[in-house]
Amino acid sequence: MPKPTKGPRLGGGPAHERLLLANLAAALFTHRSIKTTETKAKRLRPLAERLITFAKRGDLHARRRVLSVIGDREVVHVLFTEIAPLVADREGGYTRITKVGNRKGDNAPMAVIELVLEPVTPKAKSSKKKDAAASAPVVEETPAEEEAAEAPAEGEAADGETAADQAAAGEAEIAEADAEKATEEK
Known part of the structure; x- marks a missing residue:
């Protein structure tokens, strides 16, 4: 997990931020796409990409490191068995953030973060x-x-x-x- 940034945290202290990002990552790997605020999506991206990189390695140590962050065995199993083979040819850029406008209640800028699972096409x-x-x-x-x-x-x-x-x-x-x-x- 990256070192927490200076300044305001997402909804509380660093421990709360770590748990919040872990839950967002678990939801992303389960549903392949989630809708959240832009700030949370931007903070989630480096964590999710790092966990996918561990899943691509596929060894026991990588599995345990991912399990220490996420904590849900079923999500880790899905990440290692389903998602990692789909992104095996991709060298990064496993997620995509798309802005979708503002939330009705509090006018917060919203975004959809999704996994990029399409096969890589080599450049000409x-x-x-x-x-x-x-x-x-x-x-x-x-x-x-x-x-x-x-x-x-x-x-x-x-x-x-x-x-x-x-x-x-x-x-x-x-x-x-x-x-x-x-x-x-x-």
């Missing part, structure tokens, strides 16, 4: 690079080289399974720790 190359690529000689691959390039290595499949196994083991460890804590409290 500049014409200078295309000209350089067009003048370069073209080398064609033989069919044997194409098959070798398309076939995945054995180690790659094992790594994918290992990451899934680690995530499952991490959730099991968290569940065991909670069970131990519950028995200690009794």
Whole structure:
């Protein structure tokens, strides 16, 4: 969580601000889009993007760090299993803030903050690079080289399974720790 800013907090002290932003982040990950004041949306954006970056890492330590901020296992599970794969190709800019006018009651400026889950489209190359690529000689691959390039290595499949196994083991460890804590409290 970023260090609280100087000046007025959102609705109280720093602890209240931290809880308020954590609840906003949980709602954002659950509903994919929320309507709030502009100030809260602007303060939520860095926190939400940092949590999504942790979710993209996907390891146990990242899961525990996100869980320490949000505190709701179901929301963390949704973040790691549903949202993180959708933004895996994106290098930042996971949220979008759209201003929607003022609230009727107190005339507060409102905004919608939403997750950007559309696939990333690569930018078109500049014409200078295309000209350089067009003048370069073209080398064609033989069919044997194409098959070798398309076939995945054995180690790659094992790594994918290992990451899934680690995530499952991490959730099991968290569940065991909670069970131990519950028995200690009794």
